[in-house]
Amino acid sequence: xxxxxxxxxxxxxxxLSTWLTTLSVLLGVGLAxxxxxxxxxxxxxxxxxxxxxxxIIGPPKGSPLQITLNTVYHMDQSPGVIPYSIYQDMTxxxxxxxxxxxxxxxRYARIAIPFMVGDSYNGRRIxxxxxxxxxxxxxxxxxxxxxxxxxxxxxxxxxxxxVFKARxxxxxIGSDVAEKEHLTLYDDKLTEADNEKRGAxxxxxxxxxxxxxxxxxxxxxxxxVGILKPTxxxxxxxxxxxxxxxxxxxxxxxxxxxxALQRANVDPSTMTPQQFQETLRKLGIDPKQVPESLRKxxxxxxxxxxxxxxxxxxxxxxxxKTPATAPVTATAEGEDPDVYHLDQNGDIVPDLPxxxxxxxxxxxxxxxxFYAQLMMYNFKVIDDRATAVNPxxxxxxxFNTFFKGSxxxxxxxxxxxxxxxxxxxxxxxxxxxxxxxxxxxxLRALGATRVRILSLISFEAALVGLLGxxxxxxVGHLACAVGSVYLQRAMGEGIHWMFFDRWEALxxxxxxxxxxxxxxxxxxxxxKTPVATNLAAA
Amino acid sequence: xxxxxxxxxxxxxxxxxxxxxVIDLExxxxxxxxxxxxxxxxxxGKTTLLHMIAGIVAPDSGRIVYxxxxxxxxxxxxxEARRDVFRGSHVGYIFQTxxxxxxxxxxxxxxxGMSFTGRKPDRAWARRLxxxxxxxxxxxxxxxxxxxxxxxxxxxxxxxxxRPKLVxxxxxxxxxxxxxxRQVLDLIRRLCHEINAALLLVTHDLDIAHELxxxxxxxxxxxxxxxxxxxxxxxxx
Numbered sequence: 001x002x003x004x005x006x007x008x009x010x011x012x013x014x015x016l017s018t019w020l021t022t023l024s025v026l027l028g029v030g031l032a033x034x035x036x037x038x039x040x041x042x043x044x045x046x047x048x049x050x051x052x053x054x055x056i057i058g059p060p061k062g063s064p065l066q067i068t069l070n071t072v073y074h075m076d077q078s079p080g081v082i083p084y085s086i087y088q089d090m091t092x093x094x095x096x097x098x099x100x101x102x103x104x105x106x107r108y109a110r111i112a113i114p115f116m117v118g119d120s121y122n123g124r125r126i127x128x129x130x131x132x133x134x135x136x137x138x139x140x141x142x143x144x145x146x147x148x149x150x151x152x153x154x155x156x157x158x159x160x161x162x163v164f165k166a167r168x169x170x171x172x173i174g175s176d177v178a179e180k181e182h183l184t185l186y187d188d189k190l191t192e193a194d195n196e197k198r199g200a201x202x203x204x205x206x207x208x209x210x211x212x213x214x215x216x217x218x219x220x221x222x223x224x225v226g227i228l229k230p231t232x233x234x235x236x237x238x239x240x241x242x243x244x245x246x247x248x249x250x251x252x253x254x255x256x257x258x259x260a261l262q263r264a265n266v267d268p269s270t271m272t273p274q275q276f277q278e279t280l281r282k283l284g285i286d287p288k289q290v291p292e293s294l295r296k297x298x299x300x301x302x303x304x305x306x307x308x309x310x311x312x313x314x315x316x317x318x319x320x321k322t323p324a325t326a327p328v329t330a331t332a333e334g335e336d337p338d339v340y341h342l343d344q345n346g347d348i349v350p351d352l353p354x355x356x357x358x359x360x361x362x363x364x365x366x367x368x369x370f371y372a373q374l375m376m377y378n379f380k381v382i383d384d385r386a387t388a389v390n391p392x393x394x395x396x397x398x399f400n401t402f403f404k405g406s407x408x409x410x411x412x413x414x415x416x417x418x419x420x421x422x423x424x425x426x427x428x429x430x431x432x433x434x435x436x437x438x439x440x441x442x443l444r445a446l447g448a449t450r451v452r453i454l455s456l457i458s459f460e461a462a463l464v465g466l467l468g469x470x471x472x473x474x475v476g477h478l479a480c481a482v483g484s485v486y487l488q489r490a491m492g493e494g495i496h497w498m499f500f501d502r503w504e505a506l507x508x509x510x511x512x513x514x515x516x517x518x519x520x521x522x523x524x525x526x527x528k529t530p531v532a533t534n535l536a537a538a
Numbered sequence: 539x540x541x542x543x544x545x546x547x548x549x550x551x552x553x554x555x556x557x558x559x560v561i562d563l564e565x566x567x568x569x570x571x572x573x574x575x576x577x578x579x580x581x582x583g584k585t586t587l588l589h590m591i592a593g594i595v596a597p598d599s600g601r602i603v604y605x606x607x608x609x610x611x612x613x614x615x616x617x618e619a620r621r622d623v624f625r626g627s628h629v630g631y632i633f634q635t636x637x638x639x640x641x642x643x644x645x646x647x648x649x650x651g652m653s654f655t656g657r658k659p660d661r662a663w664a665r666r667l668x669x670x671x672x673x674x675x676x677x678x679x680x681x682x683x684x685x686x687x688x689x690x691x692x693x694x695x696x697x698x699x700x701r702p703k704l705v706x707x708x709x710x711x712x713x714x715x716x717x718x719x720r721q722v723l724d725l726i727r728r729l730c731h732e733i734n735a736a737l738l739l740v741t742h743d744l745d746i747a748h749e750l751x752x753x754x755x756x757x758x759x760x761x762x763x764x765x766x767x768x769x770x771x772x773x774x775x
Binding site for chain 1 (some may be wrong): 654
C-alpha cells in the first residue's frame with residue numbers, strides 16, 4: 001500500500017469525524033470563496049468605470065448614489081424630478097439662439113438622453129426616453145456621429161423591429177422582458193385585439209405596486225415595435241417608451257401640475273379663484289389646461305377640453321402651431337380621462353404644457369472630461385435646478401465605502417471560520433491519535449519511522465483541508481450562482497460566478513497549509529508515541 | 539543471516555527511583571535459518587529482548603549484530619530511524635495478540651507490512667502468503683470478521699511479507715486453543731523454512747517450545763532474570 005492509500009484508509013476508518021471536519025472546512029472555505037467572488041464581481045458590477053456616458057443629471061435633493069442606482073441599475077425609487085427645460089438647455093438646435101434667461105449646455109453635452117420613470121409593466125420598469133438612446137433622432141433618422149453608448153463601445157442594437165417614434169404609444173423592449181413576459185412585435189396587418197392576444201401591446205401600471213396593492217392601470221396602450229439584443233445589463237429588463245407618451249397620462253399630468261404648484265408654495269384654498277388663476281398664469285400654466293382630474297381637487301370649475309395647441313414634431317423644437325385634428329376620445333367609465341390628442345400625423349400632443357414637463361434624470365455624454373467637469377461645477381454652483389453626478393465616481397465611492405468595507409469584514413469572518421475549521425481538524429485528529437496509539441505503535445513495529453508517522457498524520461490533516469477546500473470552492477461558486485440569479489432578477493446584471501481566479505487558488509492553498517500545520521500538533525503527538533509500551537498495552 | 543547478541547544490557551528505572559536490570563545477556567547466537575525457542579516466565583524480559591533484537595528498543599550497552607550477505611550490521615549503533623527501516627526490511631514480528639489494523643482487510647494488513655521498506659509492495663506475494671495460511675477466501679475480510687486463529691494467521695503472513703531474514707514471535711500461540719496453537723506454530727515454522735528465515739520464538743509453553751529444534755531458557759542466558767537481582771541507585775548509572 002502506498003502512502004496515500006494508508007492515509008485514505010485511516011480517514012475512511014473514521015469516516016464520520018472525517019466528514020464532519022471536512023464539512024467545517026467546507027463551510028469556512030465556501031463562505032470565503034463566495035465573499036471573494038462577490039468582492040471581485042461587486043467591483044466589476046458597481047465599481048465599473050466603463051460607462052458610455054459620464055454625467056447623470058438628477059434632482060437636486062437626490063443623493064448621487066440614489067440617482068445612479070435608479071438611472072443605471074433601475075434600482076430604488078426615483079429621488080424626484082427635474083424640469084424638462086434642463087434637457088432643452090442641452091439640446092437647443094444647432095445655430096439657434098438660446099432664449100433669454102435660459103442656459104446653454106450644448107457646448108458641454110454631446111448627447112443628452114431624457115430619462116423618466118414612474119410606471120411599470122408586470123413589475124418591470126417602464127422608462128420614458130427619446131429615440132436618441134437607440135441612435136435615432138426624433139424624425140426616425142440615424143444620428144450622425146457616435147450614437148449613445150450604454151457602456152464604452154457598446155450601443156443598443158435591435159434584435160427585431162425598429163425604434164419607437166418620438167410621439168407615439170410605441171415601445172422598444174429589453175431582451176429579458178420580451179422573453180419572460182412573452183411580448184412580441186406589433187403586426188400592423190392584424191387587428192388591435194389580435195395583437196393584444198399575441199402580447200404585442202401592453203398597458204402601464206402606475207408606479208410599482210406591491211403584491212397587496214391594487215394596480216392602477218393607465219388607459220393608453222403601447223405597441224411593441226422593437227426588441228433589443230441582450231446587453232447583459234439592467235436595461236434588458238426595461239420597457240422603453242417615448243417620454244412624451246408618459247405626459248399623455250392623466251395621473252402624470254395632474255402630478256406635474258400639482259408639483260408645479262407645490263414648488264411655488266401655492267395653496268389654492270387661501271386664494272380667490274381669480275387670484276389662483278392669476279398665479280397659474282404666472283407659473284406658465286394656462287388655467288384652462290389644468291387637467292380635469294386636478295380641477296376638482298383644486299376647487300376649480302370644469303373646463304372645456306383644451307383647444308390650445310401643444311407642441312408637435314421634434315421635442316426640442318418650439319411648439320409648432322398646428323391645429324389639433326383628432327378629437328379627444330370620450331372617457332370610459334372608471335378610466336382616466338385622456339389628456340392628449342393626436343395631430344394630423346397621428347403624433348401625441350399632451351395637454352400638459354411643455355413648461356411643466358418633468359424628467360427623472362438626463363443621461364449625458366459630455367464632449368470631453370473638461371466639459372464634464374464644467375457641467376458638474378455648473379450644477380453645483382450656478383444652476384440649482386438639478387444636480388450632476390458622475391456615475392463612475394459615485395459607484396467607485398459606493399464600492400469603496402460600503403461594499404469594500406463590508407466584504408472585508410465578511411472576509412475576516414470567513415478566515416476566522418476557516419481557522420476554527422483548522423482547529424477542528426487539529427482536535428479531531430488529535431483525539432484520533434490518542435485513540436490510535438496502538439495502531440501507531442504497530443505501524444512503527446512494521447518499520448514505519450517516526451517521520452513517516454508524522455507525515456501520515458499531517459498529510460491526513462492536509463488532505464482533509466484539501467477536500468474541504470475543493471468542496472468549499474465548489475459550494476462557494478454554487479452560492480454565487482444562486483446570488484447571480486438573484487442579482488439578475490433584481491438588477492438585470494448577474495455576476496461571472498464561474499470565473500476562477502488566482503486568489504481563490506491561493507486561498508485554498510492557504511487552507512491546505514493551515515490544515516497541514518494544524519495536523520502537525522497531533523502528528524507530533526504520534527511522533528512521540530512510544531512503541532514498546534503501546535504494543536504492550538494492547 | 540546470522541544473529542549475534544553480545545554483552546547486551548538493558549535497565550529500567552523503577553518508580554522508587556531504583557534501577558532494575560531487565561536484560562543482562564552475555565552471548566546468544568542464532569544461525570541462518572535456525573529455529574529457536576526461548577522459554578521464560580512472565581516478566582523475565584522475553585519481550586524486551588525481542589524488542590531489542592527488533593530494534594524497537596535500544597540496548598543500554600552491547601551489540602546486536604546481523605550478518606547479512608551484504609555485510610554485518612550492529613543495529614545497536616544505528617539511529618532509531620535506521621533501526622526502523624532495518625526492521626521493516628529484515629525482521630518479521632509476530633505478536634501474542636495479532637495486532638492487525640482494524641480498518642484494513644486481511645490482504646491490506648499483509649500489504650501494510652510491505653509499505654515501509656521503500657520497495658513496491660508485492661501484491662502477488664501477499665496473496666500467496668494468504669493462500670499459504672489458508673485465508674484466500676477471507677482476503678478481503680476485515681479482522682473483526684475473522685476468528686482469533688484466522689487473525690493470528692494473517693499476522694503470520696504479515697510478518698513474512700518482506701521475506702525477512704529473522705522472524706521474532708512473541709508468544710504467538712498464547713491466545714489460541716491448543717489445536718489452533720499447533721496449527722499456527724506449524725505454519726510459522728513451515729513458512730520460515732520456506733523463505734529460509736531464522737525464527738526466535740518466545741513462549742512459556744514447554745510443549746510448544748519443544749517442537750523447535752533448539753530450546754533456550756531465558757534465565758540461563760539472561761543474568762538479569764535470575765532469581766537474585768542486584769539493584770542500585772539510578773544515579774550510579
